[in-house]
Amino acid sequence: MNPVKALENHGQAVWLDFLARGFVARGDLKQLIDTDGVKGVTSNPSIFEKAIGSSDEYDGAIGIALKKGDRPIAELFEHLAIEDIRNAADVLRPVYDQLNGEDGFVSLEVSPYLAMDAKGTITEAERLWNNVKRRNLMVKVPATPEGLPAIQHLIGEGISVNITLLFSQKVYVQVAEAYLAGLEKLVKNGGDPSSVASVASFFVSRIDSAVDKELDEKIARANDPSEKERLSALKGKVAIANAKLAYQDYKRLFSGARWDKLAAKGAKPQRLLWASTGTKNKDYSDVLYVEELIGPNTINTVPPATLDAFRDHGKPRDSLEENIEDARRVLAELEKSGISLDAITAELVKDGVRLFADAADKLYGAVAHKRATVLGGGIDRQQLELGSHLGKAVEKATEDWRASATIRRLWHKDKSVWTGTDEHKWLGWLDSAAAADIADYENYAQRVKGQNFTDAVVLGMGGSSLGPEVLAETFAKKAGFPKLHVLDSTDPAQVRTLQASVDLASTLFIVSSKSGGTTEPNVMKDYFFAQVSKTIGADKAGHRFIAVTDPGSSLDKVAVKQGFARIFHGDPTIGGRYSVLSPFGLVPAATAGIDVSALIRHTLAMVRSCGPDVPPHENPGVQLGLAMGLAGLEGRDKVTILSSKRIASFGAWAEQLIAESTGKDGKGLIPIDGEPLGAPSLYGNDRFFIDLRTEAENDAAHDDKLAALEAAGHPVVRIIMKSIDHIGQEFFRFELATAVAGAVLGINPFNQPDVEDAKVKTRELTAAFEKSGSLPAEKPVMSSAQADLFTDEKNATDLRRAGADGDLGSWLKAHLARAGADDYVALLAYIERCPAHIGSLQAMRLKVRDKRHLATCAEFGPRFLHSTGQAYKGGPDSGVFLQITSDDGRDLAVPGQKASFGVIKAAQARGDYDVLTERGRRALRVHIKGDLAAGLKMLDAAIQDALN
Ligand SMILES: O=C(CO)[C@@H](O)[C@H](O)[C@H](O)[C@H](O)COP(=O)(O)O
Numbered sequence: 027m028n029p030v031k032a033l034e035n036h037g038q039a040v041w042l043d044f045l046a047r048g049f050v051a052r053g054d055l056k057q058l059i060d061t062d063g064v065k066g067v068t069s070n071p072s073i074f075e076k077a078i079g080s081s082d083e084y085d086g087a088i089g090i091a092l093k094k095g096d097r098p099i100a101e102l103f104e105h106l107a108i109e110d111i112r113n114a115a116d117v118l119r120p121v122y123d124q125l126n127g128e129d130g131f132v133s134l135e136v137s138p139y140l141a142m143d144a145k146g147t148i149t150e151a152e153r154l155w156n157n158v159k160r161r162n163l164m165v166k167v168p169a170t171p172e173g174l175p176a177i178q179h180l181i182g183e184g185i186s187v188n189i190t191l192l193f194s195q196k197v198y199v200q201v202a203e204a205y206l207a208g209l210e211k212l213v214k215n216g217g218d219p220s221s222v223a224s225v226a227s228f229f230v231s232r233i234d235s236a237v238d239k240e241l242d243e244k245i246a247r248a249n250d251p252s253e254k255e256r257l258s259a260l261k262g263k264v265a266i267a268n269a270k271l272a273y274q275d276y277k278r279l280f281s282g283a284r285w286d287k288l289a290a291k292g293a294k295p296q297r298l299l300w301a302s303t304g305t306k307n308k309d310y311s312d313v314l315y316v317e318e319l320i321g322p323n324t325i326n327t328v329p330p331a332t333l334d335a336f337r338d339h340g341k342p343r344d345s346l347e348e349n350i351e352d353a354r355r356v357l358a359e360l361e362k363s364g365i366s367l368d369a370i371t372a373e374l375v376k377d378g379v380r381l382f383a384d385a386a387d388k389l390y391g392a393v394a395h396k397r398a399t400v401l402g403g404g405i406d407r408q409q410l411e412l413g414s415h416l417g418k419a420v421e422k423a424t425e426d427w428r429a430s431a432t433i434r435r436l437w438h439k440d441k442s443v444w445t446g447t448d449e450h451k452w453l454g455w456l457d458s459a460a461a462a463d464i465a466d467y468e469n470y471a472q473r474v475k476g477q478n479f480t481d482a483v484v485l486g487m488g489g490s491s492l493g494p495e496v497l498a499e500t501f502a503k504k505a506g507f508p509k510l511h512v513l514d515s516t517d518p519a520q521v522r523t524l525q526a527s528v529d530l531a532s533t534l535f536i537v538s539s540k541s542g543g544t545t546e547p548n549v550m551k552d553y554f555f556a557q558v559s560k561t562i563g564a565d566k567a568g569h570r571f572i573a574v575t576d577p578g579s580s581l582d583k584v585a586v587k588q589g590f591a592r593i594f595h596g597d598p599t600i601g602g603r604y605s606v607l608s609p610f611g612l613v614p615a616a617t618a619g620i621d622v623s624a625l626i627r628h629t630l631a632m633v634r635s636c637g638p639d640v641p642p643h644e645n646p647g648v649q650l651g652l653a654m655g656l657a658g659l660e661g662r663d664k665v666t667i668l669s670s671k672r673i674a675s676f677g678a679w680a681e682q683l684i685a686e687s688t689g690k691d692g693k694g695l696i697p698i699d700g701e702p703l704g705a706p707s708l709y710g711n712d713r714f715f716i717d718l719r720t721e722a723e724n725d726a727a728h729d730d731k732l733a734a735l736e737a738a739g740h741p742v743v744r745i746i747m748k749s750i751d752h753i754g755q756e757f758f759r760f761e762l763a764t765a766v767a768g769a770v771l772g773i774n775p776f777n778q779p780d781v782e783d784a785k786v787k788t789r790e791l792t793a794a795f796e797k798s799g800s801l802p803a804e805k806p807v808m809s810s811a812q813a814d815l816f817t818d819e820k821n822a823t824d825l826r827r828a829g830a831d832g833d834l835g836s837w838l839k840a841h842l843a844r845a846g847a848d849d850y851v852a853l854l855a856y857i858e859r860c861p862a863h864i865g866s867l868q869a870m871r872l873k874v875r876d877k878r879h880l881a882t883c884a885e886f887g888p889r890f891l892h893s894t895g896q897a898y899k900g901g902p903d904s905g906v907f908l909q910i911t912s913d914d915g916r917d918l919a920v921p922g923q924k925a926s927f928g929v930i931k932a933a934q935a936r937g938d939y940d941v942l943t944e945r946g947r948r949a950l951r952v953h954i955k956g957d958l959a960a961g962l963k964m965l966d967a968a969i970q971d972a973l974n
């Protein structure tokens with residue numbers, strides 16, 4: 027008789043420790059049931075990894091599943107696994123029916139990532155049970171301390187459970203106890219215990235592998251030949267002895283009054299299932315762990331090779347209860363040898379969890395890769411060319427992140443990923459795209475459309491303005507919707523220019539401030555509310571205003587009082603710079619007629635690609651973040667963003683995100699935006715390049731330059747967006763990458779301590795103005811007809827020592843000479859941000875870069891205060907700052923207060939400057955007098971001279 031089939035005669039069921047789609051589809055499982063009497067199937071993460079991850083058998087199914095809808099990797103895997111489990115369960119169903127539900131089961135394991143999470147295990151097991159919908163399913167739960175209460179709970183709910191990763195007799199008793207207690211609860215609640223089944227998967231061969239290793243070490247050290255012999259005799263014996271004794275416990279536990287009571291109600295005993303029964307040591311029989319453990323009411327789940335071997339030469343006998351005393355002696359001898367089986371089995375549980383988690387990482391990585399291949403252009407491409415040194419560091423960090431489950435911890439809002447301060451309170455952005463109320467945005471957009479607005483203006487700063495600016499500048503005006511503008515300045519000329527570019531009678535204003543307390547949006551709102559009141563009447567003005575703010579903010583209250591048309595609430599767990607995929611970006615998007623539903627749909631593809639279940643090596647956000655962070659640690663801390671023409675403003679958004687998130691505690695990354703790409707010789711070794719473009723923008727000359735940088739040893743990341751419609755993908759990729767880089771740098775990426783300080787200084791100065799009618803007097807260190815120079819004593823002394831004297835040129839020369847290798851030079855201009863001025867600053871910065879090969883920043887105040895200003899003050903002390911202020915040709919009053927726009931801007935520049943110098947930064951302020959255009963020309967020439 028077939029030896030496998032003969033096991034039936036000894037009361038043992040054989041299950042197959044294997045599953046794969048084709049194996050079931052081809053009828054191979056059915057064949058084993060028919061010929062070998064196989065009565066069940068077990069699966070585990072390693073089995074699925076081999077089936078799905080290491081073959082192309084599932085590629086077609088993955089394609090079909092994704093056609094029905096994209097989904098997170100874990101869900102995609104689960105979809106495939108459930109199909110397999112159902113198919114196997116259906117093939118085994120006749121066995122189940124024939125044996126009245128006593129056998130014929132298929133097991134599906136809960137995620138190994140939940141092995142230490144009782145609640146998570148329960149929820150997942152319930153979900154799997156409900157989704158698979160097969161009575162002959164067993165959900166597999168590990169016998170960890172957290173698994174035990176889950177087992178009891180699930181059995182109590184009538185869910186059949188296979189308990190896995192069971193190595194120790196002591197834990198086995200607890201597992202059986204959990205089963206009994208679960209059944210009792212089920213009965214108490216009126217449930218039917220006959221409908222529940224359970225097996226306790228007691229692992230065998232792994233015990234021998236671990237024990238033999240320790241025995242070998244002891245044998246090698248032992249001097250006495252008889253001791254060597256005694257120890258050698260224990261090899262290959264312990265696992266079987268351990269299992270035999272567990273079976274003795276089984277007999278005890280499932281007899282007696284307590285059990286009889288349950289049995290009388292139809293309860294089935296929880297059978298012991300021998301798992302890990304493939305022989306690992308080639309010196310042992312390949313059927314050792316089958317032959318020696320044969321006994322009634324047990325199961326052996328065997329891998330295909332062991333099944334074949336046993337069919338070929340297995341010799342069934344009632345072995346399980348043979349030599350029980352000998353089994354006790356083996357364990358006693360082991361203990362006497364100083365080897366603790368308790369310690370080994372405890373370690374094996376941890377190891378088992380880790381091995382299953384490793385297998386799941388490999389599996390999810392493979393599924394993620396297959397998904398990305400199927401979706402193709404649906405996910406923007408990213409290519410990292412980091413060079414060998416940084417490349418190796420990223421590879422190592424990738425493995426560290428995988429092994430320590432850091433991406434899952436990040437998504438589970440574990441603050442210990444960062445500094446352990448309060449980071450967990452600031453992670454709402456992870457879920458904001460998925461949580462967007464699309465129907466509401468669409469409804470709102472239709473209302474906007476119905477009102478025939480010509481223009482819509484976002485009044486806000488930083489996190490409340492830079493995202494909307496990307497949308498306004500990237501997308502063309504949509505027919506029937508207003509043109510979207512953004513105002514983020516207190517410069518009187520800039521306010522006037524905006525006013526002149528819109529038709530106030532048909533303009534919608536979006537006042538955007540998370541905190542509601544930021545000076546700029548408040549004064550901009552006061553000004554335009556008065557202007558609109560003048561144009562259409564005070565009673566109607568509120569109808570032209572929308573607020574986006576966090577609940578309960580001062581703006582929230584004012585908006586109610588002034589009768590705003592609509593108030594959108596932000597999520598207080600999302601900081602400004604991470605808020606673009608929340609109402610702060612989505613309200614302006616909807617207002618401008620951008621298809622929010624499509625924007626979010628595309629975004630979610632990247633959210634999934636960066637998800638908790640996508641291991642670091644396949645996770646584009648983690649890869650970019652690790653590269654940025656590690657480059658920063660290596661001194662390549664100038665993240666140079668090259669965004670193509672169609673998405674030119676993306677750099678300004680990314681700049682805030684990167685600078686404000688990472689630039690603090692003297693550490694961080696300095697983003698460099700808007701520098702045109704140059705030859706390798708123009709750059710120092712402090713650069714990290716990110717090139718971002720849409721697929722259609724093919725530019726061979728640009729690509730050649732990038733290739734030259736790469737060849738010269740600079741790290742280059744290339745991101746190719748399918749189209750501008752994928753902009754949300756880049757918002758999310760960069761958000762995640764920045765959070766990851768923050769973890770690498772060891773900072774809290776969600777606070778902005780130095781921005782707050784500048785805000786406080788500005789408030790003090792404007793309060794002083796309100797009281798006295800003037801800002802505190804200042805004394806220039808140099809004065810000429812065209813410009814005054816200001817700085818603090820320390821900077822003045824240093825600069826004088828370096829040759830600064832009576833003319834502007836000498837000061838600039840001394841100042842710029844202070845910038846050494848790896849420093850950067852930042853021009854911080856509190857003037858209107860208009861094409862002419864942008865051109866002037868660009869010309870100046872490029873002179874510095876091209877002559878000195880330094881990284882340069884060209885920023886406009888006060889907008890950069892809410893952006894890169896944080897890194898300039900709190901980041902690495904590598905900045906040399908030239909602040910540029912000017913007389914305002916025509917000031918502009920702010921209704922209801924003494925301080926005009928010009929005064930506020932001046933106070934902001936001074937507040938900024940004071941904090942810079944208080945931090946000991948190298949800073950000089952040049953105040954242009956009279957005509958600004960002429961003054962900028964003069965400054966440009968002076969910089970040119972200073973550099974020569
Ligand atoms: O737990 C069960 C059955 O319940 C099995 O699938 C179990 O996971 C496997 O037998 C083991 O993982 C195989 O272990 P090994 O042969 O790799 O040591």
Ligand SMILES: O=C[C@H](O)COP(=O)(O)O
Pocket residue numbers: 487488489490538539540541542543544547602603892
């Ligand atoms: O980036 C944030 C800016 O400082 C503006 O803050 P807010 O949205 O609270 O006005």
